[in-house]
Amino acid sequence: MWWLHIGCIFISLSTFTPYSLGVEIPEKFQKSNHTNNWAVLVDTSRFWFNYRHVANVLSIYRSVKRLGIPDSQIILMISDDMACNPRNPRPATIFNNAHEQINVYGDDVEVDYRGYEVSVENFIRLLTGRVPPDTPRSKQLLTDEGSNILIYLTGHGGDGFLKFQDSEEVTSQELADALEQMWQKRRYNEIFFIIDTCQASSMYEKFYSPNILATASSLVGEDSLSHHVDSAIGVYIIDRYTYYVLEFLENVHTNSQKTMTEFLAVCPKSACLSTVGVRRDLFKRDPSKVPITDFFGSVRPVVITTNTIDIMDIPKRKKTEIENRTKVLEKRKYLPQFPMHLVQGSTQ
Known part of the structure; x- marks a missing residue:
C-alpha cells in the first residue's frame, strides 16, 4: 500500500544520525556528550529596591526558553x-529596560520556588538531589550524567558569600x-556557572569538580x-552585566554558530565598569569550540537507521468532519526583549 511505504520512509528519515551518512560536526566545534539540558535560575534578593535582580533572572529565563529548554527542565x-x-x-x-519593550513576567512564567522557599537549604538540597520524598517533580533537579546545566545566580554578595x-x-x-556532590552522584555532564553580584568571582574560586566553566x-x-x-x-x-548578556543572547538562535568564548567576552570593562571574571581550568573542552547552544539551548538526540522498519497494517478509518476541515495554525514566536535597534537581523 502506498501510504504504508510513505510511513516507512518517514520513520527512517526521522531516525537518522549525521554520522552514518558521513556528515560531520563543523571542525570549529567539539562534540559534546550531553543528552539533555537543564537550567537553574536563582534570584536571592527581597525588597522593592532590588527590582533589578528579579528582572535579571526573568530575562535569562525567557532567553533559555526561547532557545529550547522547556519549563520542565528549568528551575526558577x-x-x-x-x-x-x-x-x-x-x-x-x-x-528589563526603560523602553518597556516587553513584560518579562508574562503569562507563561512558571516559578518553582518563590518567597521564603528561596533559601540556602532548599538551594543546596535542589543541587544535590537531597529533597524530601514528597517534593513535587517540578521542584526537583532531575539531572543525570548526560545533563548540561546552566546555573545563573543574581543578588547581593561579598568576598566568598552570596546573600x-x-x-x-x-x-x-x-x-x-x-x-x-553532584559530580560524585553523576548528576551532570558539564556545568556553566554564571553569577551577577558584587565580588562575584569569589564564588567560583573554591570549585574543584571537573567539567565546570564559570564566569x-x-x-x-x-x-x-x-x-x-x-x-x-x-x-x-537591570544590572550591567546581565543587560549586555541579554543584548548578546537576543541575537542568538537555535541554529547559532556562536561559541562560548564569544559569550565570555560580552561585557568588557568599558561597558560593565567592573572586570568580568572567567574560570576555565576545570573545563575540558576549548570554549572557542563549544557552541553556545550546548548550555542555552536544548539537544534533540536523533538515532539513525538504514534498516527497514516493519509497521503494523493499521486499518483505515473514516475521516470525521472536523478532520476534513483545513485549519491554519497561528504562527507564534518570541518578541525581542530589547528595542529593535539592538537586535540584529542576523541568525547567528
Whole structure:
C-alpha cells in the first residue's frame, strides 16, 4: 500500500544520525556528550529596591526558553514577587529596560520556588538531589550524567558569600562542596556557572569538580553595577552585566554558530565598569569550540537507521468532519526583549 511505504520512509528519515551518512560536526566545534539540558535560575534578593535582580533572572529565563529548554527542565527561584508589589505602578508586569519593550513576567512564567522557599537549604538540597520524598517533580533537579546545566545566580554578595533573603548566606565553600556532590552522584555532564553580584568571582574560586566553566560579573574587591533607571518605576531595573548578556543572547538562535568564548567576552570593562571574571581550568573542552547552544539551548538526540522498519497494517478509518476541515495554525514566536535597534537581523 502506498501510504504504508510513505510511513516507512518517514520513520527512517526521522531516525537518522549525521554520522552514518558521513556528515560531520563543523571542525570549529567539539562534540559534546550531553543528552539533555537543564537550567537553574536563582534570584536571592527581597525588597522593592532590588527590582533589578528579579528582572535579571526573568530575562535569562525567557532567553533559555526561547532557545529550547522547556519549563520542565528549568528551575526558577524568585525571592520576591515584584509584579505584585504595592509599589509597582504597573501591576503584574516586570520590565528589563526603560523602553518597556516587553513584560518579562508574562503569562507563561512558571516559578518553582518563590518567597521564603528561596533559601540556602532548599538551594543546596535542589543541587544535590537531597529533597524530601514528597517534593513535587517540578521542584526537583532531575539531572543525570548526560545533563548540561546552566546555573545563573543574581543578588547581593561579598568576598566568598552570596546573600539569600537578606538574612542568610551561602559560602563559596558550601557551593563548591554541593557541586562536588553532584559530580560524585553523576548528576551532570558539564556545568556553566554564571553569577551577577558584587565580588562575584569569589564564588567560583573554591570549585574543584571537573567539567565546570564559570564566569562572574566582577572580581574580588569590585562592585557589580546597575545599568539604568526606569523613571516610571523609580528603581534600577537591570544590572550591567546581565543587560549586555541579554543584548548578546537576543541575537542568538537555535541554529547559532556562536561559541562560548564569544559569550565570555560580552561585557568588557568599558561597558560593565567592573572586570568580568572567567574560570576555565576545570573545563575540558576549548570554549572557542563549544557552541553556545550546548548550555542555552536544548539537544534533540536523533538515532539513525538504514534498516527497514516493519509497521503494523493499521486499518483505515473514516475521516470525521472536523478532520476534513483545513485549519491554519497561528504562527507564534518570541518578541525581542530589547528595542529593535539592538537586535540584529542576523541568525547567528
